[in-house]
Amino acid sequence: MNPPTIRIGSREVGPAQPCFVLAEVASAHEGSADQALKMLDAAFRMGADGIKFQLFKADRLVVNRHPGRKDFEQIELTDKEWRKVLAQAKGSGLALFAECFDAPSLELAVEAGADAYKVHTTDMENKEFIRAVVEVGKPVFFATGGVHEDALAEALAIVGVRELGLLFGFQTFPTPVEEIRFRELESMKSRYRVPVGFLDHTDGGTLFALMAPALAVTYGADLVEKHFTLDRSKKGFDYQSSLNPEDFHRMVEMIRTAELARGEAGQPMSQAADGYHRKMARFIVAKTLIGRGDVITAEKLDFKRIDPNKDPGLSPRDVNRIVGRHARHPIEADATIREDMLD
Numbered sequence: 001m002n003p004p005t006i007r008i009g010s011r012e013v014g015p016a017q018p019c020f021v022l023a024e025v026a027s028a029h030e031g032s033a034d035q036a037l038k039m040l041d042a043a044f045r046m047g048a049d050g051i052k053f054q055l056f057k058a059d060r061l062v063v064n065r066h067p068g069r070k071d072f073e074q075i076e077l078t079d080k081e082w083r084k085v086l087a088q089a090k091g092s093g094l095a096l097f098a099e100c101f102d103a104p105s106l107e108l109a110v111e112a113g114a115d116a117y118k119v120h121t122t123d124m125e126n127k128e129f130i131r132a133v134v135e136v137g138k139p140v141f142f143a144t145g146g147v148h149e150d151a152l153a154e155a156l157a158i159v160g161v162r163e164l165g166l167l168f169g170f171q172t173f174p175t176p177v178e179e180i181r182f183r184e185l186e187s188m189k190s191r192y193r194v195p196v197g198f199l200d201h202t203d204g205g206t207l208f209a210l211m212a213p214a215l216a217v218t219y220g221a222d223l224v225e226k227h228f229t230l231d232r233s234k235k236g237f238d239y240q241s242s243l244n245p246e247d248f249h250r251m252v253e254m255i256r257t258a259e260l261a262r263g264e265a266g267q268p269m270s271q272a273a274d275g276y277h278r279k280m281a282r283f284i285v286a287k288t289l290i291g292r293g294d295v296i297t298a299e300k301l302d303f304k305r306i307d308p309n310k311d312p313g314l315s316p317r318d319v320n321r322i323v324g325r326h327a328r329h330p331i332e333a334d335a336t337i338r339e340d341m342l343d
Contacts, residue, residue, distance in 0.1 A: 169199025
């Protein structure tokens with residue numbers, strides 16, 4: 001059985017832990033190491049717990065005649081540039097995630113000491129590559145969007161009992177809201193008993209892009225991965241589901257608020273709730289003047305809110321056990337009925 005909680009850098013990820021917020025750079029650095037470093041600085045200020053970079057070699061990723069070949073060549077960083085970026089990421093205080101697409105890129109991430117690795121959904125049937133990532137010995141996250149159950153089962157068999165997490169979410173950009181299916185996230189946690197994260201690819205220009213990660217937390221997400229860019233208005237690479245730094249920070253605040261609101265089943269009543277009930281609840285009072293020795297009847301009682309600074313007296317649910325008893329002394333109308341007033 002895989003561990004239910006895993007350690008990434010200095011953080012524990014799993015049940016009963018705060019949601020791990022992962023800032024996804026993807027291709028938003030646009031082939032500039034300087035831009036990647038600016039994004040690293042922004043991720044720290046945005047309140048993220050970790051940052052993820054995608055490492056690839058264009059000639060190892062697509063064929064020469066692929067329609068996107070020029071774009072991949074444009075955004076590809078050199079080994080020297082990656083070493084600089086990854087080294088600074090390791091010293092930033094953020095956990096470093098690497099999503100590698102080929103063996104040379106994986107070697108760069110290992111050399112840099114990446115804290116965790118993600119296997120892209122399109123590599124989930126590449127057993128040899130999965131094995132190479134797993135053998136690094138760091139926590140591995142599998143992206144499961146569009147992956148068939150049998151392929152996922154085979155990948156899990158390769159992992160064995162090592163530290164593993166699953167990432168639920170679809171790779172469409174942006175993802176239609178009706179395709180999110182938060183309840184499936186709950187189902188995955190129940191079936192696999194490992195940390196499960198949420199890959200959020202909702203439209204970064206919508207209010208729901210801020211809400212979706214917080215909602216995922218209420219459904220049990222242990223990690224949230226969200227794309228960001230320094231300026232969404234430029235519509236650069238991977239901007240569709242990306243947030244600007246200011247909005248990313250707001251998203252993190254919403255996640256932390258959602259964690260507080262979620263609570264835990266079986267928690268005792270809070271002092272605030274108990275205080276409100278004490279202040280607003282009704283208690284048994286005398287409807288009219290009750291004379292000494294008079295028999296207490298239902299017609300002589302009423303249920304009203306009382307001065308919260310006074311002793312509360314008896315609850316309406318106690319009425320049956322005081323009806324038929326006698327008043328020890330006169331009880332004024334609206335006076336709170338207490339046990340010491342009765343024989």
